[in-house]
Amino acid sequence: MSTKGSKTSGVGRAGITRRDILKGSAAALGAAAGSGVIGAPVIWAQNIKDVTLNQVGPSYSVIADIAQKASADLGFKIVAQTAETTALMAKTVSQPETIDIADYEFWGLQKAWRSGKLQPIDVTKVKEWSKMTPLMRDGKSFDGKDMSRQGTLPFKVLYTESADSKEFAKGATNFATVMPTIFNADTLGLRADLIKRPVDSWAELFNPEFKGKTALVNIPSIGIMDAAMALEARGDLKYADKGNMTREEIDKTIEALTALKKAGQFRAFWSTFDESVNLMAAGEVVIQSMWSPAVTAVKSRGIDCVYQGMKQGYRGWGLGMGLMRHLEGLKLEAAYEYLNWYVSGWQGAFIARQGYYSSVPETAKANLTPNEVGYWYDGKPASEEIKDPYGAVMDKAGNSRDGGSFEQRMGNIACWNTVMDEDRYMIQRWNDFVSS
Numbered sequence: 222m223s224t225k226g227s228k229t230s231g232v233g234r235a236g237i238t239r240r241d242i243l244k245g246s247a248a249a250l251g252a253a254a255g256s257g258v259i260g261a262p263v264i265w266a267q268n269i270k271d272v273t274l275n276q277v278g279p280s281y282s283v284i285a286d287i288a289q290k291a292s293a294d295l296g297f298k299i300v301a302q303t304a305e306t307t308a309l310m311a312k313t314v315s316q317p318e319t320i321d322i323a324d325y326e327f328w329g330l331q332k333a334w335r336s337g338k339l340q341p342i343d344v345t346k347v348k349e350w351s352k353m354t355p356l357m358r359d360g361k362s363f364d365g366k367d368m369s370r371q372g373t374l375p376f377k378v379l380y381t382e383s384a385d386s387k388e389f390a391k392g393a394t395n396f397a398t399v400m401p402t403i404f405n406a407d408t409l410g411l412r413a414d415l416i417k418r419p420v421d422s423w424a425e426l427f428n429p430e431f432k433g434k435t436a437l438v439n440i441p442s443i444g445i446m447d448a449a450m451a452l453e454a455r456g457d458l459k460y461a462d463k464g465n466m467t468r469e470e471i472d473k474t475i476e477a478l479t480a481l482k483k484a485g486q487f488r489a490f491w492s493t494f495d496e497s498v499n500l501m502a503a504g505e506v507v508i509q510s511m512w513s514p515a516v517t518a519v520k521s522r523g524i525d526c527v528y529q530g531m532k533q534g535y536r537g538w539g540l541g542m543g544l545m546r547h548l549e550g551l552k553l554e555a556a557y558e559y560l561n562w563y564v565s566g567w568q569g570a571f572i573a574r575q576g577y578y579s580s581v582p583e584t585a586k587a588n589l590t591p592n593e594v595g596y597w598y599d600g601k602p603a604s605e606e607i608k609d610p611y612g613a614v615m616d617k618a619g620n621s622r623d624g625g626s627f628e629q630r631m632g633n634i635a636c637w638n639t640v641m642d643e644d645r646y647m648i649q650r651w652n653d654f655v656s657s
Contacts, residue, residue, distance in 0.1 A: 272297040272555045277304050277312065278324020280494060281514055281575075282403060282540050286610070287568050295562055297555050305440075313338050313545075322556060323543045325399055328373040328442065328639045333543075334398050335387045340546040341396035346557050349564045349581045356631055357401035357539060357580050359393065363628050372446070372464025372637030375401065375539045399541025400560050401580035403572050406535035406630040409447075410501055410511030414525035423447075423531050424454035426508055432485055436500055436509035439490035441651035443638060445471075446536055447510045448478055450635065454533050464639040468646055475650045479657050490655055494518075501526055513576030516623075521613040528576070530624030534635030541580075573597045574610040578627060600626030 276283055280303040288301040304312060306329040313323060317338045325333055333339065344350045355361040360376025362368045368376075380390040381398055389398070411420055416431075426435055426447070437444045449463040457477055460470055481487065488506050491497045497515045500506045502524055511528065519526035542563065544556055562568075569585025572578075573593065579585035586594045595601035600622055607616040624630045641647050 268551055269297050269555060272552055273300060274298070274321040274552065274556060274559060275300045275302060275319065276322040276324065276542075277302045277309055277320045278542075279303065279305055279309075279326070279540070281512065281577075282324040284571075287571060290567060290571075291559060291562050294567075295555075295558055297558075299559060309333075317545055318547060320545050321548060321552065322559070323545060324402070324540055325543050326538060326540050326638060327375045327378050327399075328538075328637070330378040330398055330543075331373060331640045334378065334381070334389070337387055338546055339398065339543045340548065341381050341384055341386075341398060342400050342544060342560070344395050344397050346561075347400055347564070348561050349584060352581050352583050353401060353564075354578075354580060354582055357404065363632050369534075369537070369634045369636060371462050371635065372537070372639035374637055375404070375541075379541075397541075399543040400564070401539060401541045402563060402568075403577045403579065404537070404539035404631075405513055405577050406537055406624070406634060407512065408531055408535050408624070409529055410497070410509055410516050410519075411527045411529050412501060412504060412507040412525065413527045415504060415507045420508070420529055421532050422454050423450040423533050426451040427455060427481055427486060429484075429486070431508050434488055434505070434507045435486055436489040436491055436497070436506045437487065438497070438510035439492045439655060441648045442640065442644070443536075444490070444510065445474060445647060445651055446636060446638070449474060450531075450533060450536065452477055454531075463636045465641050466643065466647065468643055471641075471643060471647050471650050475654050478654050482654065482657060517574075517576055517609050517615050521609050521615040528623040530630065530633070534633045535624075535630065536636055536638065537631070537634035538638040539580075571610050574608065576622075578631065582627070596622055598627045600624075600629060 276288065276299055283301045283303050285301050288299040292299045306326045309323060309325065310329055310333050312320060313333050314336050323339065356368065357375050360368055360374055368374055378389050379397055380392065380394045381388065381396045382390045382394060383396060409423065409426060437447060446463055449460055452458045452474060453460060458473055460466060466474065489500055491500060494512065494515055497509065497511055498518045500509065501511070501519050502522055513528060516526050516528040542560060548556055564579070564581045564584060566584035566588040569579030569581060570588035573585055573589060582598065586598060589597065592604045593607070596603045596607050602621045603616060603618050605618045606614045609615045
């Protein structure tokens with residue numbers, strides 16, 4: 222990774238970086254000795270091997286394969302531990318010392334940042350910050366206009382005013398709450414081979430034609446937004462902001478869902494990745510809330526599963542890596558090394574093969590083949606087989622990504638995952654629905 226123009230410390234007069242010395246080559250050590258920088262950087266390199274960073278976050282972000290690759294490249298240990306965002310928020314407050322790097326969905330930052338357990342990221346120490354997509358960094362769409370304001374727009378919670386502030390800044394500063402990493406446009410998964418007709422509206426989720434063969438994700442803040450997309454598409458309800466419903470809107474939504482449940486519309490309410498995959502692969506459901514890697518997993522089994530773009534738009538989400546406030550000294554410097562490695566390209570290519578986008582598309586694309594760039598980012602038909610991150614074939618030559626290009630998909634976000642002002646009431650009512 223180039224260090225040209227970086228404000229990160231650790232580049233000696235001979236241009237030797239800490240990472241060069243960390244790798245331990247004789248040439249690097251010799252050059253360092255000759256340049257007079259053999260002191261602190263070498264001590265840093267000798268001690269860094271003993272550093273362990275505990276990274277905690279959702280399973281679709283904190284992936285053992287990525288942690289292992291980073292550990293091999295950087296020379297210190299990354300330990301991956303999964304926890305969905307609600308559990309991570311609780312752990313951040315009650316056991317902050319057990320976390321070094323927290324992978325937070327942007328909606329989770331609305332609560333987590335104000336806990337004071339995270340420290341801001343100095344954006345001048347992230348080498349690729351200027352290359353970060355404006356979708357994340359500036360809150361701007363591809364035409365330069367502001368992105369959808371329904372829900373928690375990432376930009377709204379990305380910056381803070383100072384190292385000690387617990388509030389969010391209204392504009393960009395040099396202090397970021399997290400470093401954006403991955404994001405995507407979510408929609409409904411379909412068994413196209415079983416439905417056998419075009420589907421282009423969220424309203425189809427509640428179509429009686431699919432009675433007993435639909436499913437919702439049983440994560441209240443996400444499940445209720447998928448339901449709202451479908452109810453609004455059917456013309457049943459009109460929301461001022463699906464990402465921040467009033468109590469009246471929540472009640473009307475739950476009433477509608479309860480009526481659908483009693484009529485037998487739902488086969489299941491899934492809570493885990495594997496549940497969603499198994500329901501779809503077995504044909505127990507033909508249309509449901511779904512995540513991109515789950516669709517990839519079903520397709521890799523040779524099943525015609527489609528992640529269908531809908532005319533009403535997508536539900537957007539994003540996630541970033543946060544640094545815990547207790548990090549200091551060598552561990553803090555190692556954490557910045559890891560952040561910089563994370564957006565240097567390998568990880569971006571890995572998650573692209575799951576259907577996710579990198580916050581720095583340029584480096585991700587540089588680590589993909591032209592065929593993969595065309596398929597995952599440009600919406601072009603594949604020139605040869607498309608494989609998932611583990612080498613399994615998940616699409617055939619000639620096929621295109623569901624929903625089209627990066628610009629088509631992310632440029633059509635209707636709302637973002639969020640925490641509502643009436644979050645506690647919403648969760649209570651959602652649980653009433655699921656248990657009804």
